[in-house]
Amino acid sequence: QVQVVESGGGVVQPGRSLRLSCVASGFIFSSYGMHWVRQAPGKGLEWVAVIWYDGSNKHYADSVKGRFTISRDNSKNTLYLQMNSLRAEDTAVYYCARTGFAELGWFDPWGQGTLVTVSS
Amino acid sequence: EVVMTQSPATLSVSPGERATLSCRASQSVSTNLAWYQQKPGQAPRLLFYGASTRATGIPARFSGSGSGTEFTLTISSLQSEDFAIYYCQHYYNWPPLFGQGTKVEIK
Numbered sequence: 001q002v003q004v005v006e007s008g009g010g011v012v013q014p015g016r017s018l019r020l021s022c023v024a025s026g027f028i029f030s031s032y033g034m035h036w037v038r039q040a041p042g043k044g045l046e047w048v049a050v051i052w053y054d055g056s057n058k059h060y061a062d063s064v065k066g067r068f069t070i071s072r073d074n075s076k077n078t079l080y081l082q083m084n085s086l087r088a089e090d091t092a093v094y095y096c097a098r099t100g101f102a103e104l105g106w107f108d109p110w111g112q113g114t115l116v117t118v119s120s
Numbered sequence: 121e122v123v124m125t126q127s128p129a130t131l132s133v134s135p136g137e138r139a140t141l142s143c144r145a146s147q148s149v150s151t152n153l154a155w156y157q158q159k160p161g162q163a164p165r166l167l168f169y170g171a172s173t174r175a176t177g178i179p180a181r182f183s184g185s186g187s188g189t190e191f192t193l194t195i196s197s198l199q200s201e202d203f204a205i206y207y208c209q210h211y212y213n214w215p216p217l218f219g220q221g222t223k224v225e226i227k
Contacts, residue, residue, distance in 0.1 A: 100154075
């Protein structure tokens with residue numbers, strides 16, 4: 001079935017880096033845009049970043065621009081999120097999600113999420 | 121950016137009753153709107169896209185409507201598994217923003 005599975009979360013000190021991964025299966029990964037969406041504890045959903053199906057274009061939320069980098073390896077069916085200069089406010093569950101149609105679209109499916117905690 | 125506002129923040133409903141959730145956009149998003157359901161400890165699940173197109177496997181008691189700036193998610197007869205938080209999301213332009221959510225709780 002169509003699914004995405006995130007990994008790489010953990011506890012990290014402020015200012016340090018972390019890389020998240022998302023492995024896709026059940027669909028032609030190289031044909032779809034992919035997103036990262038996060039959710040701080042007890043809060044709502046916040047879109048983070050998108051990458052085009054071929055990696056040719058990317059967009060970021062202002063809150064992470066210049067610190068986070070989205071990338072993909074279509075040969076490995078894997079999406080990445082490199083997070084640098086982490087702050088306490090980056091603490092959240094990070095979900096990867098496939099775009100529904102065009103890169104600017106709805107999100108389906110979502111992974112189960114991976115928790116990133118930024119704390120000293 | 122287009123800001124999405126959901127109301128009410130919390131909706132208390134008895135099982136079997138009808139629930140009506142609202143989502144308003146700060147400018148027209150046409151029908152570029154999706155709805156999601158999220159249960160505690162779970163990832164969001166897509167309910168609707170295109171404002172009113174039901175996603176695969178979503179029961180018929182759920183319906184979505186609206187266009188422009190005003191959207192509605194209706195659950196015709198609430199079942200126990202429907203108590204959750206519901207989010208709307210536009211995809212009219214960048215960034216694709218979510219509303220703050222409506223929690224549907226048992227009355």
